Amino acid sequence: MRTLNAFLVALLVGAGFVSTAAAQAGAGDAQAGQKKAAMCIGCHSIPGYQSSFPEVHKVPMIAGQNAKYLQASLAAYKSGDRRHPTMKAIAASLSDQDMADLAAYFENQAKDRATLADKPQSEPPAAVAELLTKGGCVACHGANFSKPSDPAFPKLAGQHADYLYVTLKGYKVQNNPHVGRSNPVMAGMTANFTQAQLKQLAQYIGSLPSELAVVPQSRFR
Numbered sequence: 626m627r628t629l630n631a632f633l634v635a636l637l638v639g640a641g642f643v644s645t646a647a648a649q650a651g652a653g654d655a656q657a658g659q660k661k662a663a664m665c666i667g668c669h670s671i672p673g674y675q676s677s678f679p680e681v682h683k684v685p686m687i688a689g690q691n692a693k694y695l696q697a698s699l700a701a702y703k704s705g706d707r708r709h710p711t712m713k714a715i716a717a718s719l720s721d722q723d724m725a726d727l728a729a730y731f732e733n734q735a736k737d738r739a740t741l742a743d744k745p746q747s748e749p750p751a752a753v754a755e756l757l758t759k760g761g762c763v764a765c766h767g768a769n770f771s772k773p774s775d776p777a778f779p780k781l782a783g784q785h786a787d788y789l790y791v792t793l794k795g796y797k798v799q800n801n802p803h804v805g806r807s808n809p810v811m812a813g814m815t816a817n818f819t820q821a822q823l824k825q826l827a828q829y830i831g832s833l834p835s836e837l838a839v840v841p842q843s844r845f846r
């Protein structure tokens with residue numbers, strides 16, 4: 626499994642899947658990003674805000690997330706690899722430079738939060754530990770699920786568990802124009818698990834301490 630993961634990472638990075646947008650745009654400017662974030666804060670900057678379509682779950686926390694990953698995920702909505710209808714429409718209106726600026730802004734927003742210890746303080750329940758070993762998840766996402774092996778991979782620790790579950794299920798969905806994600810790595814990862822097991826993984830990872838946050842913003846500044 627470990628060699629397979631290393632192979633997949635090499636493949637992804639080598640094929641330029643991971644940082645195409647990053648390579649094309651200039652460096653992100655957090656201040657410029659702040660000005661462009663007006664259309665994001667109504668969902669991403671309201672604590673506990675729920676999304677109701679196509680599934681009910683909390684809107685993901687993006688403050689404190691890796692900028693490279695934020696940029697890559699926005700590019701994936703724009704290209705259609707991620708099919709969530711609202712985010713797809715929003716990303717379609719963004720240039721590569723907009724994405725880089727927004728990513729820099731949201732990464733910076735929670736920069737003052739303490740970085741987590743390399744390992745979570747408590748061990749996962751035995752059943753979850755077995756699933757994590759089977760999936761080799763920590764090789765890419767880090768032992769604390771907040772220190773990925775590549776900055777273009779997401780921090781997961783403490784992200785809303787209901788959102789994590791929706792994303793994990795989504796990697797298994799094919800040929801649905803409105804639901805799911807086409808990511809070759811995570812499709813391979815999730816194929817070997819049942820929905821019940823994916824839910825267990827999401828609940829455990831979502832329960833961990835987090836470097837992610839929701840930073841409330843005023844619409845009127």
Ligand code: HEC
Nearest residue numbers: 664665667668676684685687695698699709711712715727
């Ligand atoms: C109408 C509500 C809404 C608005 C407005 C919105 N988002 Fe989102 N965003 C969501 C939802 C819901 C998801 C989860 C989609 C999915 O399941 O893939 C999401 C996902 C994301 C992700 C992926 C997070 C991850 O962990 O992979 C990023 C990055 C993001 N949004 C950035 C933005 C930015 C930047 C803006 C403004 C330009 C914005 N969003 C505006 C609701 C919204």
Ligand code: HEC
Nearest residue numbers: 630633634760761762765778779789792808810811814826
């Ligand atoms: C080979 C590296 C690799 C391995 C191993 C891996 N992941 Fe991932 N993971 C990624 C990448 C890359 C993404 C971003 C994919 C995308 O853009 O949708 C991701 C995305 C995710 C997401 C979506 C996060 C979000 O904010 O939308 C979750 C949840 C996740 N992984 C959980 C897991 C779990 C659980 C395992 C073990 C069963 C695992 N991953 C194994 C590389 C990996």
